[in-house]
Amino acid sequence: MSDQKTAVITGGGQGIGKGIAKRLASDGFAIILSDMNEEVLNTTVKEFKEQNINVASFVGNVSKPEDQEALVKTAVDHFGRVDVFINNAGIEQVAPIDNIQPSELEKLFQVNVFGVVYGIQAAAKQMKKQGTGGKIINACSIAGHQAFTMLAAYSATKFSVRAFTQAAAKEYAKDKITVNAYCPGIVGTGMWDRIDAGMVEYMGLEQEEAFKKFSEGIALGRTQEPEDVANFVSYLASSDSDYMTGQSVMIDGGIVYN
Numbered sequence: 001m002s003d004q005k006t007a008v009i010t011g012g013g014q015g016i017g018k019g020i021a022k023r024l025a026s027d028g029f030a031i032i033l034s035d036m037n038e039e040v041l042n043t044t045v046k047e048f049k050e051q052n053i054n055v056a057s058f059v060g061n062v063s064k065p066e067d068q069e070a071l072v073k074t075a076v077d078h079f080g081r082v083d084v085f086i087n088n089a090g091i092e093q094v095a096p097i098d099n100i101q102p103s104e105l106e107k108l109f110q111v112n113v114f115g116v117v118y119g120i121q122a123a124a125k126q127m128k129k130q131g132t133g134g135k136i137i138n139a140c141s142i143a144g145h146q147a148f149t150m151l152a153a154y155s156a157t158k159f160s161v162r163a164f165t166q167a168a169a170k171e172y173a174k175d176k177i178t179v180n181a182y183c184p185g186i187v188g189t190g191m192w193d194r195i196d197a198g199m200v201e202y203m204g205l206e207q208e209e210a211f212k213k214f215s216e217g218i219a220l221g222r223t224q225e226p227e228d229v230a231n232f233v234s235y236l237a238s239s240d241s242d243y244m245t246g247q248s249v250m251i252d253g254g255i256v257y258n
């Protein structure tokens with residue numbers, strides 16, 4: 001087994017996942033970046049290679065268990081091990097409850113919940129085989145602690161991520177696998193561009209007005225960058241967090257207080 005630890009990041013082609021991957025690379029991890037968007041994935045991998053980051057990639061859909069298994073196999077084939085697995089990929093949906101359609105509800109749960117479950121299963125299987133323990137880290141949200149209007153279904157998926165984070169932490173503790181989650185607030189990524197567009201449609205707001213409105217209550221006075229999330233995930237991926245498991249922690253600049 002190689003000396004260099006390996007971190008796998010789903011939805012790593014852009015946004016928060018890309019920020020996390022960059023940070024973990026600078027922390028010394030070999031990186032397996034995965035995304036279903038091949039174009040953004042290839043662009044980011046090229047950028048990382050130009051920065052001499054030890055990176056390999058896998059195109060896959062987190063909502064397919066066979067893709068999650070193949071992602072772990074890719075990591076093992078390239079780097080011989082999986083130490084950290086980050087279930088970052090996620091999608092949003094903006095709609096009042098009256099308008100939530102069955103197909104959209106299914107898709108949201110398939111990606112944000114089933115995808116996390118399949119990722120946890122594939123990662124834990126490999127970590128148990130290695131016998132080295134490991135860290136599984138899930139993308140939750142402030143919406144996983146407090147449901148938001150127009151984001152009811154999305155919020156429900158993130159409450160569910162919190163439940164799986166707790167239960168997985170309890171089940172895998174004996175294998176020295178910790179399971180925690182990061183709960184960002186308002187991060188200026190493609191996801192928020194789409195949420196903003198959805199709010200324009202349903203609430204009659206001007207473009208970017210929703211982003212501004214949601215951001216008004218941030219105690220630290222600014223919206224979040226992927227790097228703000230990555231700084232915390234760096235801790236979760238490190239041995240400094242060895243005594244922490246089952247937690248879904250707010251990293252939101254002060255929006256939701258538990």
Ligand SMILES: NC(=O)C1=CN([C@@H]2O[C@H](COP(=O)(O)OP(=O)(O)OC[C@H]3O[C@@H](n4cnc5c(N)ncnc54)[C@H](O)[C@@H]3O)[C@@H](O)[C@H]2O)C=CC1
Binds near residue numbers: 013034183
């Ligand atoms: N942007 C924000 O304000 C917040 C985001 N989050 C969560 O953080 C995570 C990352 O969000 P962002 O970077 O903002 O999103 P993003 O939309 O900018 O990037 C998400 C990436 O995931 C990929 N992806 C989507 N569905 C996939 C699938 N089925 N299989 C594989 N890859 C898939 C996309 O192609 C994209 O590259 C998500 O789980 C999101 O729910 C949580 C709180 C706040």
Ligand SMILES: CC(=O)C(C)=O
Binds near residue numbers: 185
């Ligand atoms: C996208 C998201 O999780 C929020 C709360 O903005």
